[in-house]
Amino acid sequence: MANGVRDQVLEDSRADILRAAAACFMERGYAATSIDDVARRLGATKGRIYHHFHSKTDLFAEVFRMGMDLNYEAVEPFVHREGPALPRWRSMAMAHVMQMILTKPFQRAVWIGVEMHLRGATTPEQRDVFNKLIAYRSDYGRLFRATLLQGRDEGVFDFDDLSITNQLMFMTLNSPIFWYTERPGETRADTEAVAGQVVDYALGGLMGTREAEG
Amino acid sequence: MANGVRDQVLEDSRADILRAAAACFMERGYAATSIDDVARRLGATKGRIYHHFHSKTDLFAEVFRMGMDLNYEAVEPFVHREGPALPRWRSMAMAHVMQMILTKPFQRAVWIGVEMHLRGATTPEQRDVFNKLIAYRSDYGRLFRATLLQGRDEGVFDFDDLSITNQLMFMTLNSPIFWYTERPGETRADTEAVAGQVVDYALGGLMGTREAEG
DNA sequence: GTCTATATACTGATAGAC
DNA sequence: GTCTATCAGTATATAGAC
Numbered sequence: 113m114a115n116g117v118r119d120q121v122l123e124d125s126r127a128d129i130l131r132a133a134a135a136c137f138m139e140r141g142y143a144a145t146s147i148d149d150v151a152r153r154l155g156a157t158k159g160r161i162y163h164h165f166h167s168k169t170d171l172f173a174e175v176f177r178m179g180m181d182l183n184y185e186a187v188e189p190f191v192h193r194e195g196p197a198l199p200r201w202r203s204m205a206m207a208h209v210m211q212m213i214l215t216k217p218f219q220r221a222v223w224i225g226v227e228m229h230l231r232g233a234t235t236p237e238q239r240d241v242f243n244k245l246i247a248y249r250s251d252y253g254r255l256f257r258a259t260l261l262q263g264r265d266e267g268v269f270d271f272d273d274l275s276i277t278n279q280l281m282f283m284t285l286n287s288p289i290f291w292y293t294e295r296p297g298e299t300r301a302d303t304e305a306v307a308g309q310v311v312d313y314a315l316g317g318l319m320g321t322r323e324a325e326g
Numbered sequence: 327m328a329n330g331v332r333d334q335v336l337e338d339s340r341a342d343i344l345r346a347a348a349a350c351f352m353e354r355g356y357a358a359t360s361i362d363d364v365a366r367r368l369g370a371t372k373g374r375i376y377h378h379f380h381s382k383t384d385l386f387a388e389v390f391r392m393g394m395d396l397n398y399e400a401v402e403p404f405v406h407r408e409g410p411a412l413p414r415w416r417s418m419a420m421a422h423v424m425q426m427i428l429t430k431p432f433q434r435a436v437w438i439g440v441e442m443h444l445r446g447a448t449t450p451e452q453r454d455v456f457n458k459l460i461a462y463r464s465d466y467g468r469l470f471r472a473t474l475l476q477g478r479d480e481g482v483f484d485f486d487d488l489s490i491t492n493q494l495m496f497m498t499l500n501s502p503i504f505w506y507t508e509r510p511g512e513t514r515a516d517t518e519a520v521a522g523q524v525v526d527y528a529l530g531g532l533m534g535t536r537e538a539e540g
Numbered sequence: 541g542t543c544t545a546t547a548t549a550c551t552g553a554t555a556g557a558c
Numbered sequence: 559g560t561c562t563a564t565c566a567g568t569a570t571a572t573a574g575a576c
Contacts (some may be wrong), residue, residue, distance in 0.1 A: 125559085139445050144357035146551060158553085159561050168552065230504065231353050272523055279505045280498055280527045287497040290444065291490075309486055313494045313531035321529050322536070339541085360569060372571085373542050382570070 126164050126174075128154060134175045134217035142172060142224050173241050176225045179218035180248050186211040191255050197263035204256060205285055205314060209307040212288045219289045222249065253278065263318070270320030277318065284314040340378050340388075342368060348389045348431035356386060356438050387455045390439045393432030394462050400425045405469050411477035418470060419499055419528060423521040426502045433503045436463065467492065477532070484534030491532065498528040 132153040136145045147158045147168055154160070165171040190203040212219050225245055228234055234242045257278065263269035271277040288310060295302070346367040350359045361372045361382055368374070379385040404417040426433050442448055443460050471492065477483035485491040502524060509516070 140447050141355060141357055141442075143355060144447065147553085148551080157561055160559075162553070163559060166553090227504070233354050233358065271527075276505075276520065276523050277527065280501060280524065283497055283501040283504070284494055284531065287494060290441070290497070291493045306490065309490050310494065312535055313485075313491065315535050316533055317498065317527035317530040319530055319535060321526055321533060361571085362569085371543055373544080376571070377541060380571090 129161055129164055129171070130175055130178055131217070133171050134178075134221050137172065137175060137224060138217040138220040142228065147171075169238050169241060172221065172225065173245060175218060175221040176245050177248070179215065179222040180245075180252060182215050182218060183208065183211050183222075183252055187252075187255060191259075196268075197259050197266055198268050201256070201259045201263060201318075202311065202315070204259065205311045206304075206307060208285050209288060209310045210304070212286055213292050213303055213307060216289050216292065219286070223286065223289060225249075253282065256281070260318070269318045270322070271318060280317060281314050284317065285310060343375055343378055343385070344389055344392055345431070347385050348392075348435050351386065351389060351438060352431040352434040356442065361385075383452050383455060386435065386439065387459060389432060389435040390459050391462070393429065393436040394459075394466060396429050396432060397422065397425050397436075397466055401466075401469060405473075410482075411473050411480055412482050415470070415473045415477060415532075416525065416529070418473065419525045420518075420521060422499050423502060423524050424518070426500055427506050427517055427521060430503050430506065433500070437500065437503060439463075467496065470495070474532070483532045484536070485532060494531060495528050498531065499524060 129150065133145075133150045136149050136153060139145075140149065147161055150171070151158045151161055161171065165174065186207040187204050190200060190207060193200050193203070225242065226249060229242050229246050257274065260269060260271075260274065260277065260281075264271065288306070292306065343364065347359075347364045350363050350367060353359075354363065361375055364385070365372045365375055375385065379388065400421040401418050404414060404421060407414050407417070439456065439459055440463060443456050448456050471488065474483060474485075474488065474491065474495075478485065502520070506520065
C-alpha cells in the first residue's frame with residue numbers, strides 16, 4: 113500500500129509535467145520550447161523536470177505516447193464491431209475527432225512528432241525513440257484501413273489509392289487540432305456538433321463525387 | 327540599362343537565398359533553422375544573407391510572401407470566370423493543389439507562418455510583419471468563399487458552417503505539402519492524377535454525404 | 541558583396557546543496 | 559524531490575577586413 117501511494121504521487125508529479133510540456137509544445141513547437149519554459153509554466157525550475165525525464169527528447173516522447181494512448185482508448189472499443197463498414201467507420205471517426213478536440217495539446221505534440229519524423233529532422237540519438245513512436249502511430253492508422261477497404265467492397269466508399277485516401281482522411285479528421293478553440297459556455301452537444309461536421313466532410317470525401325460531375 | 331542589369335543580379339542573388347531558406351524551413355521548421363544552415367546550403371557564410379535580409383524574421387517573411395505570390399498567380403485567372411460554381415471551383419482547386427505540389431518548400435513555409443501566428447508564437451517585433459502576411463493569406467482564402475456560397479445556392483454543395491468548411495477544404499487541398507514526394511520519372515500527367523484525387527476528395531466533402539446516411 | 545571575427549544571449553544538461 | 563549554480567555548445571546579429 114505504501115508503495116501504491118508513493119507511485120501515485122510520482123505519477124501525479126509526472127502527469128503535471130506532461131500537461132505543462134504538452135501545452136508548451138503546442139504553443140511554441142518542439143525546437144522553440146525550452147525546458148525552462150516548461151518549468152516556468154509549472155512555477156518550478158528545470159531541476160524538477162530533469163529528475164523525472166532525462167532529456168527533452170524523452171519528455172517529448174512521453175507526451176507523444178500519452179496522446180496516442182488516449183486515441184487508442186477512445187477508438188479501439190469500436191474497431192472490432194461486426195456489421196457493415198459505414199456505422200463502424202462513423203463511430204471510430206467521431207471518437208477520433210472528439211479526442212482531437214478534447215486533448216488538443218497532446219494531439220498537437222503527436223502531429224509535431226510525425227512531422228519531425230517525416231522530414232527527417234531527428235538526430236541520431238532521437239532516431240530509435242522516434243521510430244518506436246511512429247510505429248505506434250502507424251499501427252493506430254491501420255485500425256481504419258480494414259474498415260475503409262470493407263466500405264469500398266460494400267460500395268459505400270469510392271476511392272482510388274488507399275494510401276492517399278488514408279492521408280486525406282486523417283488530415284481532415286485531425287484538422288481541429290489547428291483551428292478548433294473552445295467557446296465560452298460551450299456544451300458537450302456543441303462540441304459534438306462541430307465534430308459531426310468534420311466527420312461528415314471526411315465521409316463525403318470517402319464517398320466520392322458520384323453523379324454530380326460537372 | 328545598367329540599372330536594370332544590376333537589379334537583376336541583385337534579384338538573382340536574393341532568389342537563390344530565398345530558395346535555400348525555403349528548403350531549410352521545410353526540413354527543420356522555423357526555430358530549428360539557423361542562418362548558418364541556410365548559408366551552408368548555399369556554400370556561403372551568413373555575411374551574404376545578412377547583406378540582403380536584415381533579420382531571420384525578415385528572411386522568413388520574404389519566403390512566405392513568395393509562396394503566396396505563387397498561389398495568387400496560379401488561382402486568380404479562374405476566380406472571376408462567369409458561370410456555375412462547380413467548374414470554376416474545380417479549376418481553382420486544381421491550380422491550388424498543383425501549386426502545393428510544385429512549390430512545396432515555399433508552401434510549407436506559408437503553413438509554418440500561419441501556424442506560428444495562430445498559436446501566438448510570434449515576438450512583439452515579429453507581430454507587425456506577421457499580421458500583414460496573414461492578412462495577405464486571408465485575402466487569398468476569401469477567393470474561394472464566393473464560389474463556395476454560390477455552389478451552395480445552386481444546390482451542388484451541401485455544408486453547414488462556412489468557416490469550418492473553408493478550414494476543412496483548405497486542410498485537404500494543402501495536405502500534399504506534408505505527404506507528397508515526387509517519384510523518379512514522374513510526368514506532369516502523373517502529378518495531375520495525384521492532384522486530381524486530392525481535388526475529388528475535397529469536392530466530396532463539399533457535396534456532403536447525401537442519401538447514403540447509414 | 542562576401543568573408544572573418546566577435547559580442548551577447550540562450551539552450552540542454554549536470555553536480556551538488558538542502 | 560526540488561532548487562541553485564554552472565558548463566559547454568550554439569544562436570542571432572554586428573563590425574570591419576578584403
